[in-house]
Every structure is written in C-alpha cells, then in structure tokens.
Amino acid sequence: MVNVYEEQLEKAGKFHGDICGGIVSGTKMTVYALELLGMEFNKKNKDLIVFLEIDRCMSDAVQAVTGCSLGKRSLKLVNYGRFAASFYKISTKEAIRLVSKDDKEKYKDETTKEKIERYKNTPSDELFEVQPVEIKIPEEDMPGKPIDQATCSVCGERIMDGKHKFINGQAICKSCSDESYYKIK
Ligand SMILES: [Zn+2]
Ligand SMILES: [Zn+2]
Known part of the structure; x- marks a missing residue:
C-alpha cells in the first residue's frame, strides 16, 4: 500500500x-x-x-x-x-x-x-x-456569501468584500486611492 x-x-x-x-x-x-x-x-x-x-x-x-x-x-x-x-x-x-x-x-x-x-x-x-x-480573519474574508460591497466613486468599478475605503465619505478602491500595480496606456 x-x-x-x-x-x-x-x-x-x-x-x-x-x-x-x-x-x-x-x-x-x-x-x-x-x-x-x-x-x-x-x-x-x-x-x-x-x-x-x-x-x-x-x-x-x-x-x-x-x-x-x-x-x-x-x-x-x-x-x-x-x-x-x-x-x-x-x-x-x-x-x-x-x-x-x-x-x-x-x-x-x-x-x-x-x-x-x-x-x-x-x-x-x-x-x-x-x-x-492565533489568526484573526476578518468576517468579510471568510468563505461564503459576500457581506460587503461598494462601487468606486472614481473608476466606477464594483468592489467586493470590504476592500474599499472611504475618502470624504465616498467609497474608493485601493487602485484609485493608493499606488496601483498597473497604469492604463
Ligand atoms: Zn477605483
Ligand atoms: Zn517546481
């Protein structure tokens, strides 16, 4: 065996x-x-x-x-x-x-x-x-149905699972708010 x-x-x-x-x-x-x-x-x-x-x-x-x-x-x-x-x-x-x-x-x-x-x-x-x-996993990172979503106020794209942040009360994705890994040509 x-x-x-x-x-x-x-x-x-x-x-x-x-x-x-x-x-x-x-x-x-x-x-x-x-x-x-x-x-x-x-x-x-x-x-x-x-x-x-x-x-x-x-x-x-x-x-x-x-x-x-x-x-x-x-x-x-x-x-x-x-x-x-x-x-x-x-x-x-x-x-x-x-x-x-x-x-x-x-x-x-x-x-x-x-x-x-x-x-x-x-x-x-x-x-x-x-x-x-000990590992603390945020609820929105667990498997299962999405519990949080938003639309980016800059690019207009959908952001899943609480990955957005708020600037002046507006939801914004990390690509628009931080340094993005890509640049549109
Ligand atoms: Zn965006
Ligand atoms: Zn290998």
Whole structure:
C-alpha cells in the first residue's frame, strides 16, 4: 500500500507539472499539517483556510493536497517570501504555522529523487517546526456569501468584500486611492 506522502506527492506533481524539490517539501509539510489538525485526505476540506507565505513551487503542493484555492477563498497569499504556511481550522479557530527547518546547505547537491526518498524516511517533526498561532480573519474574508460591497466613486468599478475605503465619505478602491500595480496606456 502506498503511504499518504507518496500518494499526495503524485497528486501535487500532477498539479504542478512535475515533482521538484519544492513539491516534495510542500507535500510533506501539508500532509503533516492535515494530520496534526485531524483532517482527512482527498476530501473537500471546507473547514480549512491556508495562509501561504510564498508563491513558489511548494505553494502548488499546498493547494493540490488541501484542495484549498483562491476562488474558494480558502487560500490566502501573504507573501513574506518565507517557506512557511499556516493552516487554520474554521470550526475550532485552531491554527498552526509550519516552517521548513531543512538544512538547505547540507543537502544542496541532492537530486530530487534523493530528496523524495529522504523526505519519505524522515519524521515530519525533524523537517518542520510547528508553531501554534492565533489568526484573526476578518468576517468579510471568510468563505461564503459576500457581506460587503461598494462601487468606486472614481473608476466606477464594483468592489467586493470590504476592500474599499472611504475618502470624504465616498467609497474608493485601493487602485484609485493608493499606488496601483498597473497604469492604463
Ligand atoms: Zn517546481
Ligand atoms: Zn477605483
């Protein structure tokens, strides 16, 4: 019988396109987190929200193994550029943050195949630090029906989920009020 790690690794590899080093660690991390939270695999985890601290390969493993996604509002990117993620159980508000403590320097010449084997045979608590954390999620960021929406007084576009602010009593989107990531040509 294949173990959970191998089964989920295959799934994450399919989602990502290949099994690379990041997929290996991301899979092991997510399997560990779900086990710690007592969650099942290959099920719709409606009780879970994940906060990703990086948008690199491991992020795809987190998404593939948990089934959490942006569109379901169950995957939040808080890009600190760190190899870490927090797993929040909605029903109990329990949350754990897992961070890789793998010795990157020591294993820098290891092949992906070797890493797959090493991660298979190394207990999760030797690879990841687990921090119990408290996370406060604003109600408008939770999955479910929208509870707040507005129209921007400048661009006229619809703004969902309380992402607007008010200037002189007028709703305004962050693109119009702050520095926008784009400029219309
Ligand atoms: Zn990759
Ligand atoms: Zn606007």
